[in-house]
Amino acid sequence: MRDLTLLHPEGTISMRICHIALQGCLRLANVSYGITADTGGHIKYLLELVRASAADPDVTHIDIVTRGFENEKLGEAYAPDAGEVSGKLRLVRLQDGEAAYLPKEQLWQQHEALCDAFLAFLGSCGELPDLIHAHYADGGILARAAKERFGIPYIFTGHSLGAVKRQASQGVGDEEIERRIAIEERVLEAADAVIASSRDEAEAQYSHYEGIDSGRIRVIPPGCVLDRFEDATPSDTVRGELQRFLSEPEKPILLAIARPVRKKNLMALLEAYAGNARLRKQANLVIVAGCRGLLGDLEQECREVIEELIAAIDRHDLYGRVAYPKSHAPGDIPAYYALARETGGVFVNPALNEPFGLTLLEAAASGLPVVATDSGGPNDIIERCGNGLLVCPTDRAGIAAACLDILSDEDKWTRYSKAGSTAVREYDWQAHCDIYHRLIREITFPQIAPSAHNRLLVCDIDNTLLGDRAALREFLSWQQDHRQNVVLGIATGRSFHSAQAILAAENVPTPDVIISSVGSCVHWYDRDRRRFVEDAAWSNSLLRNWDPDAVADLAVALGLEPQGFLEQKPGKASFFVGKADVNTLAEDLRRNGFAGETVISHGRYVDLLARGSGKGAAVKYVAQILGLEPNQVVVAGDSGNDIAMLRACQHPIIVGNASDGIRDHPALAHAYTARATHAAGILEGVQHFRKAGLW
Template sequence: MFVLHIALQGCLRGGEVVFGLTADTGGHIRYLLDLVAASSQDVGVDRIVVATRLFHGAPGPDYAVPEERISDKVELVRLASASPAYRSKEAMHAEVESFARNLVAWIAAQPRPPDLIHAHYADAASVAGLVADRLGIPFVFTAHSLGRVKAAMLGPAAAGCPDLARRIAAEEAALARASLVIASSRDEAEVQYAGYAAYEPGRIRVLPPGSDLARFAAAEPRPQVDAAIDRFLHDPGKPTLLALARPVARKNLGALVRAYGESPELQARANLVLMAGTREDIDALDGDMAGTMREILVLIDCYDLYGRVAYPKTHRPEDVPAIYAHARARGGLFVNPALNEPFGLTLLEASAAGLPLVATDSGGPNDIVETCGNGLLVDPRAPEAIAAACLRILDEPGLYAACVAGGARAAAAYDWDRHAARYHTLLRALLAPEPPLATPRQLLVCDIDNTLVGCAAALGIFRRWRSRQAGLAFGVATGRSFHSAMAILEQQESPRPQVMITSVGSEIHHLDANGVTYTADAAWRARVSADWDRDGVRAALADLDGLVPQGSLEQRGHKLSYFGDAATAQAVRARLVRAGRRANVIHSHGRYLDVLPVAASKGTAVDHVRARYGLPERAVFVAGDSGNDVEMLRAQGHAIIVANYSDDLASQAGLTHSYVARASHARGIIEGVGHFRRMLADAG
């Protein structure tokens, strides 16, 4: 497999990247270089080329070198475009057509063309679209950050920004054209992209980036790094609040200085250390970095924080582990106050180095903190919330220790080799599609958590069993969102479902002919939308005692999710009746409570899919383990309850027809299907 990456922004080179050298020389370059390094380890990948712009003059001569060998499989190719000088991302649109022409010519000169193109940022996707028009090469798109998110941050000021409007239009085109879109977090996939007209959740996959975390876990302080920081501080032994980010507006470093400056308690408890890129003369900084640095310096002066805040002018990439170690040695923590953080590699690095996190609740940190339990999330626009979270971690030894322990899990959860394996599986599937069954003879739909997954050995047996089931369409029905469900299925190497029933039956997606992406079931969406007043339902439940909303990512257009016990579930039903709001209330595992359109449930969704395939009821098997599977199990004659069930499922009224398997998890599914197939055979 030959993969061509296109990345036009920033100052890209094969090693020793000077992050922060320009406003666009940031985390996407680290992501790209780490991705290609991991990809190159796959024996099935023959060649990787990274194509970027060639430019002369500032920031230096390295970026005018046409070719740079990175490894035996990886090379960096710089191609000319209309301008010979460095261009910021706001001006990059003027280079797209000329760069695309030169890239087409370069491809024509190769022994064979790339099998697939991976475009990084919207301008690269515009190039990939032009190449696809000429040569028919499919492309994958990674946005890294999105114009609509920036527009939301700017508010009314965004209306007068033609460069931003142009960027958003390019992103719309990229979403419409790309064969697959790769996101770093559920927030990106489910919230940030949702504002685009071309948004189709089924064409987006969440693949969290990895990081070389071993070197951060083993990091030790260095005297020269300590000295560069300590020279700013009256009491350098106090705990450190560390921030490490380019000084651009969206990183919101000013809010952190305000949080610190407005909290005398926090000033007494800790020092603030700002590693804000690399600079010589502030006036020479690129983009909005000069303004951001001036804001920081003015705030330090305004709050008279001299001796309590360190802000070194420069640091090298190889110094970063020692910077984290400096903060760890002083019992400090890492703070990321960004208005939006698409992923957050620095969060993983700091966490692996032993630092608890205080991070923005917008973007990838949601996934990181949920997965690892390594910190607290805050509203980045609320300085008092930032200060309170920092103080809480510093003042609660048990919480501090729990966050440190959570950080130790980061290396296993965010690994580039794992990322590359899933990435290559998707690329190969795009290049050699396995289309879904057009006319299945039977349908199996099962829950995911504690039914299909939960036992690795059982899932391996299921995988082999599934490969031998000709004529059987396989689907899942889960309380998870589409992207959450797809992520766990791919992480566990489950067979790819033909049907995804998600968000407790309120959403249905069908596998496309390419065998990789999915399309939402428009008929089902119209059906569950009828008589559904989401705002009215939410308002009716707003002040109900004992009802606690789940996180924002668990709320969907056709699902409101809460925590509550069985008594609270009864109170919810009664409140909705009194308010005249029609809804379906699902309670499971003793604490999860979902409120759905009255037409929505796993059971009605399975029946909708059965009718779509034209199958009789006897051709459908369903399997589950908990209370949110009741509707599905009750509605289908061939219902399987796996042995590891919860919520007293086997004794519930209406489920006496179910087969209770002796085996747990996926083995129980196989056992149940075998049982019902024997019944069908005996009945003739």
């Protein structure tokens, strides 16, 4: 690890990065996507990442290491000695003793030889990389070998995981999947950080692995090149194609674009449309499901899905209302989005699970509202962009109702359409690399911990710390000046990974502690190991009297509606108010035997927590661990889920934009109510307590 003296005056540090990507036919330019089954999206992701990364002046050199091979059909460009150089980028092809091209399923046979070749390459370098970024588990095996030999830290991106594939097969894995999972476990065990593209990947997919703890997973959404969708217009080609199918092509279009495979759940969308007479009358359905010639030429699963869709169209007599074009050119896809927008339509992604959700961002950039599965990355996209609605992918009536909700409300359609511009700003490669490079610096550079902390400041995130970027910059400047003696904590209703992701996106330095999921989870940042560590003692203490099934049964009986899977945590069950009486809910729960904590926010969200938890209890616990007295703690919040924290603290701050009537709450008469909003309100409150000699 490099010395502190290598820091630039501006606080930056030069970086040499090495990527390992062994699968497929990788080139620096003119990649023949689809030339093999393994030459696909991960290569596009890698090349866009390294090009954006190289644009940072602090990145001095990037190596991309892949596997060399010889194959007459694929060409001579992939031979072990056929390296490539372009500016800061260098592509290196390893020789592993096997000349033939190998698909990903066979790469495990070459691990030992590939490790030897990679270590020899590193040994021949004049300067070792500061960090290795491994793609897929086979690349991770090489990265782990380099860490063990040279002490080089590594980041891992899984792209797709064996455990998820096993789960899709009803939990049954064949020998190949089990081998892949074992390799992934070995890679995860030693990784310094794991990059996930979404909360679902971080909190659901990686939960199947024993080798990774939550504190090492970072959610960094990939960048997307969306320019061609922003300025797209409907084309005569696309109009003409749809006129072949539709009797009234001027109607709003429900648009789906996906490969015809079962996990994309296109049949559920068709059945949802067929089963709702009002939706059939109001809109057309257009399914763009890849390109095909004869059905018999398709892979078996794709052929079966197309045949089932056509049979369902016939069974429900949907002719003239449903279009399913056979083929399209790449340039037609933006035109489909644009035409759906022009007709006042909606884009629908009903996948059983969508790891990220690129099509949602394409639709957003096109100004087209979306209805999307609540399983996977769409949770993050719609939360951040506010451009549509989430639905359970198995609830066909719910899919239809969500589509109608948007189609029938002009103001909502317009709001969701305009919100798409957020996607263009938030999901570009520059934003990704800003976070990515901060993570690399964090891993490769010594961290400065508070050396004489005697105060603790804990802030809520949404509408408290965040919400006014100018005020946030002022707050962060103050925090930088006081980082040696003030411990910065976060207390939020968000999950740990959601909190971490939004803080990183807003350029907030890594806090010392994150209290997440309304106080049911505590993570400490370990600056020596440069990672977050979950406080197991806190979590375990909450589960002693927690019966999630009984809590769920009681909540549903009172009319509450469960929130999504990702919102349910050990010691926390989250609901929408639904049909419950929000004014008597807490008392109704107590009368029916619920002994835990009830938190109601914004008149809509309900969190039921294990007894003894909540933000207030968690802040007290953190202060005790730090050895601080109650008068050394200041907290700041804005809404109903902050009440317990504000009430429990001697020095609470209510920011000027507070909601849920907390400024008039009788238990918060001791709070300082700021005139300024958001982060400026926090600073105003801090200055008040300091001038009064109370903190």
